[in-house]
Amino acid sequence: MENRIVAENMAQLFQRAAEQYGDLPAFATRIKELEWEPVSFRQLYERGLNLATGLIDLGVKANDHVGLFGDNRFEWILSDCGIQLCGAADVPRGRDVTDAELIYIINHAEIKIAFAETAQLANRIINLKKELPTLKKIILHEESDSKAKNVLNITEVEEIGKKLRDKGDVQAESRMKAINPEDLFTLIYTSGTTGKPKGVMLSHENIMSQMKVIPIELNCTDRVLSILPVWHIFERVFEVYTIACGVCTYYTSIRTLGDDLKNVEPTFMGSAPRLWESLHQRILKRVKEAHPMRRLLFHTAYFLSKQYKSSLYFMFNRKLKTEKESSLLRIVQLPFHALRWLVVTPFYGFFNVAVLEPIRLSAGGSLKATVSGGGALPNEIDRFFNYIGIPVLEGYGMTETSPVIAVRTEYQLVIGTVGPIVEETEVRIVDLETGDTLYPDRSHPENGRGIRGEIHVKGPQVMQGYYKEKELTSNTIRNGWLRTGDLGMITFNNCLKILGRSKSTIVLLSGENLEPEPIEMRLTQSTLVEHCMVVGQDKKFIGALIVPDLGELRAKGIKAETLAEASESEEAQKLIRAEIKKVISPSNGFKRHELIQEFELLPETFKNGVELTSLFKMKRHIIQDKYADRIEAMYTNESTGGK
């Protein structure tokens, strides 16, 4: 039953949700395993109005920037609601924000009032006071009794607003009416993988355009589990979407995810590749340890499902098509696939029911689908989950496009792509060197499908620009076309395939180009490798920095207590070398210049927020700087190179 709310801006969305969904739960907070506290749509809106009035009283003007530093919890969305209802925009960032980032963001965005999740974070901000001339007040999410000057609890601000509203204050209501579609609803600073933070300006219009493109329909009977950082646009857009659909969002954490999946039985969730990787390994491990009979049952089920699905994909034109397919060949193959499908179906039916369903249950049994974003999903893992029957809808987007550009839908689930371009959005594939449009262009065969180039995008989701960065904005957006900096191509069944970052392309001394991502992705699928980064710009050959999986090394009999010890171990070196040779080989489709010749084992792992972004993407320049000497060592030690 479709009853999605259409609104012009965020404030209107909160208001209409309160009218339409009333007492249904909107957000739920975990207190104990089986004790959660719900907040209804009406309560959220009422409290939001109080908070907004309180914020106005504290001096927040329309279109002001209000800091919002914290992680997923109900008070976060309440703060967001309050900020939207008083016509301001929020500047969100997680609790792991560094001092340098705080100083840069607060000054750059001229933040006067900021929310902070914990007293500890508030104290950090207060200690930086000298460098933060604009900041006047801090509002805490968690209740605290002993507070510094100019620090308030969120409930205190609500109380101020409530008193004013009881006396007939309607400032918040009039602020709401004055919101324009092009006004900012958020200003998100992306640390990106290079350079200083950039403030991405997203308008109400931008975010509302996204409500049409999310590939799954939800209603009041659905449940969403929130695990990714909400200040990131990818999770944020789902939170907004759940409000529009009347869905209850349950806040979980890494620590309790397993239990919460079981108890909440979410029907939908936003997820990152990392989550699927760990789930994949967990399932495989369980299968490995199981009784031989069960293992046999699983492998039979997986095999049948693979046969069933690949014939189905063939028949319904959902195969990855990077090259033009001869229609004659298709006609010849069609009866074969139809026959195989017919024969396999009854057996698949039984095994799907008896063997695959319990596995799906372990991943949260009610999941209708999940959207994966914030990084590429390794092909093998992608296929695995689709074959066992959890449709993973991989999407593609960036903060600058609030965020969705393309996403797979239930009916266009082409594995290996990020699906078709979303409605009202145009995409061009542009030649990196000449700047010519390759797709869509009639002068190329098939309108330019199957040619790789940089992805440019135009549509209602494209940001207003980078805050106070005119030059950068005009470099990034030209005539409405945003340069994504990603490489891709349009497949022959009109899906977008991502081929790596144009900026991370490695050019070897010989002039040969290569994308590090596919190699890294392949290598990290090995249980021995936790992280790896491929290097080799302007060098003779490529090398890799590798963080091995300590547990797995020890399971293979290597005596090492720490990663540092392991990196010294000759046996570990040998083991990893063999693994690289096996995995990154011409028989696995790698070209000669893509073969890793040399590697270094790193003495410590990549940490979230240091070497990795909050969505587990590697910050290449940081890693490169940190291990510059080790990278150099790989290339000076010519005697071992090239073996």
Add this chain to the structure above:
Amino acid sequence: MEFTTQLLYPIDQILLALMIFSIMFGMGASLTIDDFKTVMRYPRGILIGFLSQFGLMPFFAYGLAIFLNLPPAYAIAIILIGCLPGGTTSNMFAYFARGSVALSIAMTTASTVMALLMMPILLEFYTSEFTNALSAELQTAGTGTEFVIPTGNIISSLILVLVPVAMGMFLRAKSQVWAKTAEDTAGFMGIIVIIYLIGTAFARHSGLMLQTPINIYIAAICVGLLGFLFGFWMSRLFKLSPIFQRAISLETGIQNGPIAFAIILLSFAEPIQSQMLWLAILYSTFIVITSSFITLYYRRVGKFDYEIYKNTTIHNKLFGDEYVSHYPDGFLPKRIEHDPSQGFTPSQIREKK
């Protein structure tokens, strides 16, 4: 149609016995003591289920036998099938049809126990005219014996098949992992053996499928379909919630095939054994196909009410028993708007009234 040779060779009989054993063992492995307690929690559902399983089904089987004018051996076989308790397959189908699995399991459990009492009574009641016809037939053929339903044998074969069930339950109590493996293996073996039996029957008696008169096929297919249809409408008439309707419908139509094989093999002799077996094989084959389609259908029509039910139950689980889910006006379809079972706890029921 006459069977000139035996339908099953000794090797097949051993295989069949093995299959019965492993399936019943698997059934036991899926049951716990709690399932028996569940029976007490759904007295209304169980009672209506009981009426439709031991009231409707045997009656329809008898009706089909009369209406289609089946030969006595087939008539007795179809009535026997009609009187059987439910099997574990129905639990799996109920799960996928978005029906109440707990009720399905409870019904399977209750009917298996009740079968010890009900089957002999029902068989005696419905088959008398056919056994008379059979005796007359045997007399004219000159064998001179009188045919009677071997009630004692039926009860002892029922008890015999309950032995592996008990063993399965014992395993379940000891190790859940092993029990799960046993359950799946049993399901897998069941499929293989059914396919093998049909295959060999077809190969050895190549004409058998063609020779079988159409009315026997109709009987084998319709007995299950009638069970689905009337199980559904009867529970709907009694205003049970949709998830119960679907569970009772499937539980009524899907009978415990392996018990039928066991009883036929252990209690009946030639010349009617082969004929009865053939009908049981046909029933077991077609029921898998028909219930798959019915399940797919239920799964589609039941999607919405099941999601509401699920969401409401989870609200109560996480927010407390007193929590009431207020869906927007017009969101709930008329059919379930005032259905107390959509809420599980007293507070939701009070609120709806």
